[in-house]
Amino acid sequence: MERSKPHSKIYISIVHQLNEMILRDGLSTGDRLPSERELSERLGVGRSSVREAFRALELLGLIETRHGEGTFLRDFRDHRLVELLGMFVIQDRQAEHDIMELKSWIESESIHRMFIHSEEKLNLLFEDIISRFNNGDLTSISDVMAELVQASGNRLSYKVWLVLHEFDSNTQQPANMPFDEMTIRSIQQAIISKNHQLIHTLCKKPQYE
Amino acid sequence: MERSKPHSKIYISIVHQLNEMILRDGLSTGDRLPSERELSERLGVGRSSVREAFRALELLGLIETRHGEGTFLRDFRDHRLVELLGMFVIQDRQAEHDIMELKSWIESESIHRMFIHSEEKLNLLFEDIISRFNNGDLTSISDVMAELVQASGNRLSYKVWLVLHEFDSNTQQPANMPFDEMTIRSIQQAIISKNHQLIHTLCKKPQYE
DNA sequence: TTTAACAATTGGTCAGACCACATAAATCTC
DNA sequence: GAGATTTATGTGGTCTGACCAATTGTTAAA
Numbered sequence: 319m320e321r322s323k324p325h326s327k328i329y330i331s332i333v334h335q336l337n338e339m340i341l342r343d344g345l346s347t348g349d350r351l352p353s354e355r356e357l358s359e360r361l362g363v364g365r366s367s368v369r370e371a372f373r374a375l376e377l378l379g380l381i382e383t384r385h386g387e388g389t390f391l392r393d394f395r396d397h398r399l400v401e402l403l404g405m406f407v408i409q410d411r412q413a414e415h416d417i418m419e420l421k422s423w424i425e426s427e428s429i430h431r432m433f434i435h436s437e438e439k440l441n442l443l444f445e446d447i448i449s450r451f452n453n454g455d456l457t458s459i460s461d462v463m464a465e466l467v468q469a470s471g472n473r474l475s476y477k478v479w480l481v482l483h484e485f486d487s488n489t490q491q492p493a494n495m496p497f498d499e500m501t502i503r504s505i506q507q508a509i510i511s512k513n514h515q516l517i518h519t520l521c522k523k524p525q526y527e
Numbered sequence: 528m529e530r531s532k533p534h535s536k537i538y539i540s541i542v543h544q545l546n547e548m549i550l551r552d553g554l555s556t557g558d559r560l561p562s563e564r565e566l567s568e569r570l571g572v573g574r575s576s577v578r579e580a581f582r583a584l585e586l587l588g589l590i591e592t593r594h595g596e597g598t599f600l601r602d603f604r605d606h607r608l609v610e611l612l613g614m615f616v617i618q619d620r621q622a623e624h625d626i627m628e629l630k631s632w633i634e635s636e637s638i639h640r641m642f643i644h645s646e647e648k649l650n651l652l653f654e655d656i657i658s659r660f661n662n663g664d665l666t667s668i669s670d671v672m673a674e675l676v677q678a679s680g681n682r683l684s685y686k687v688w689l690v691l692h693e694f695d696s697n698t699q700q701p702a703n704m705p706f707d708e709m710t711i712r713s714i715q716q717a718i719i720s721k722n723h724q725l726i727h728t729l730c731k732k733p734q735y736e
Numbered sequence: 737t738t739t740a741a742c743a744a745t746t747g748g749t750c751a752g753a754c755c756a757c758a759t760a761a762a763t764c765t766c
Numbered sequence: 767g768a769g770a771t772t773t774a775t776g777t778g779g780t781c782t783g784a785c786c787a788a789t790t791g792t793t794a795a796a
Contacts (some may be wrong), residue, residue: 329582338783364750366575373579374586385778386757394622416683427632442725474625475632477609478758509777537780562746578747578768595789683760 328363329370335361336371340391350390351381369465401481426517427446428470428479429505433512443469444506448499460499466505537572541580546572549600560590560598583681603686630691634672635726637679637728638714652678653715657708668706675714 321404336351345351356371358365372389385387413473432440447465450456456465460483468476508516546559554560563581567574581598584590592598641649656674659665665674667693677685717725 327747331584333586355777366578367749368753369575370579370582372778373612374583377542377583378587383778384758385774386759388777414683418682419681420687423636452766472625472628474622474629478629492545538777543783564746569780575782576780579780581747592747593789595745597746597789 327365332357332363332368332371333375340502345391347391347393349391351391353388361364401477417482421479424475424479424482425467428467428472428475429509429517430514431470431472432466432509437510438473440506442457444502448502451502453498462497462502462505509518537576537581538579541566541570541572541577542584545580545584554600556600556602558600560600562597583658626691626694630688633688634676635682635692637676637681637684639716639723640679640681641675641718647721649719651714653711657711660708660711669708671706671711671714 339345339351351357352360354365354368358368361368376389377398379439380394381389382392413433414472429524435443447456447462451462455501456462464476464480464483467479470476477527504516507513548554548560555678559568563566563574563577566577570577581590581592585592585598589601589603590598591601644652652674656665656671660671665671673692674687676688679685713725716722
């Protein structure tokens with residue numbers, strides 16, 4: 319025995335053993351993992367090593383740790399791949415243009431994607447958005463856009479958009495688009511009538527080059 | 528003092544501070560980060576917290592730690608997010624679909640973006656691609672696509688594409704597109720003639736829904 | 737000069753302590 | 767007895783200090 323990984327560090331082997339444990343016991347989203355102390359004892363390693371493994375998986379979004387409760391398996395779709403990469407990949411400050419461009423491109427693509435939805439489905443979506451707007455829940459046109467991108471169905475795109483938005487909301491000032499019910503209604507109409515031109519006007523894409 | 532992030536865990540804030548430090552000092556691949564003990568002292572936190580941050584970033588492949596030497600920044604392309612996700616996130620067709628879809632979007636958008644380039648500029652680009660193809664430098668149609676996405680000018684899109692490609696090359700088998708000079712030439716012609724339809728055919732996008 | 741021994745630095749791991757948070761059990765109050 | 771309150775226990779969060787192991791640079795010996 320013990321051929322697992324002689325060269326590896328302890329916390330790496332713990333990650334692997336956790337993986338095996340999850341597969342073997344058929345654990346799934348929401349299930350609780352053993353406590354740090356129990357794992358430490360059961361695997362014969364220090365608690366700090368267990369924590370290093372847990373923290374790594376937590377940063378990735380694969381597990382969720384709740385203070386005083388324990389550690390739980392998370393829905394893998396909540397993974398933080400995008401954020402993490404963004405943090406270390408989007409390092410060029412001068413690439414703000416790239417960020418804005420990709421962001422508005424995702425917006426445009428997401429909206430176009432909603433053309434396939436039925437009118438009643440779209441109406442339902444927009445009623446919800448409007449009510450939340452009147453409720454003060456959505457406080458900017460970006461919030462509305464977030465709803466639309468999310469509603470388009472591609473969760474990955476949505477995550478990418480969130481990251482991009484976070485970046486350029488720190489550097490760019492919005493206020494380039496009115497934020498009232500009429501604007502939202504016109505977006506609704508543009509989608510329902512599949513009016514490419516109007517959408518392009520509403521969500522003005524930045525010029526290439 | 529000390530109201531930076533009362534709700535966040537220490538190791539998370541360390542990750543952020545590391546990110547800021549990297550940006551501020553302009554560190555890049557291969558550069559050395561401060562030692563665990565120095566960071567611990569400089570940030571006023573325990574060494575174990577610094578280690579949790581380092582171990583998390585190391586597992587993701589964003590940094591590399593060498594026993595007795597120190598911790599170094601890695602090329603982001605070496606990240607292991609994909610394997611890790613694949614390890615814990617097995618069967619999710621929707622996630623895979625999202626990835627492929629976003630990837631295809633970027634490909635398609637990048638190619639369309641090249642419509643604004645002059646014909647001679649495009650010819651130069653493709654001469655280079657063809658010569659590298661004959662040279663054995665590009666070994667798959669994906670390599671060609673990488674060149675095109677990169678040439679489209681948005682470096683961020685390119686980086687995102689690289690990540691997505693890494694993922695679905697690990698799960699999907701390619702071989703859905705011939706890889707010869709004629710195919711490349713036809714892409715070239717499609718761009719020059721601004722033939723949306725042909726591009727759509729060549730780079731078959733996945734079906735929505 | 738070359739080589740060998742040594743010291744300093746750095747990561748790897750562990751043990752124990754203490755705090756903060758959450759929940760269930762025991763207790764008190766009415 | 768029902769409800770509110772206190773207590774006990776378990777769990778994560780963090781720090782400190784210790785020791786080992788690998789690497790590198792310095793020093794001393796050949």
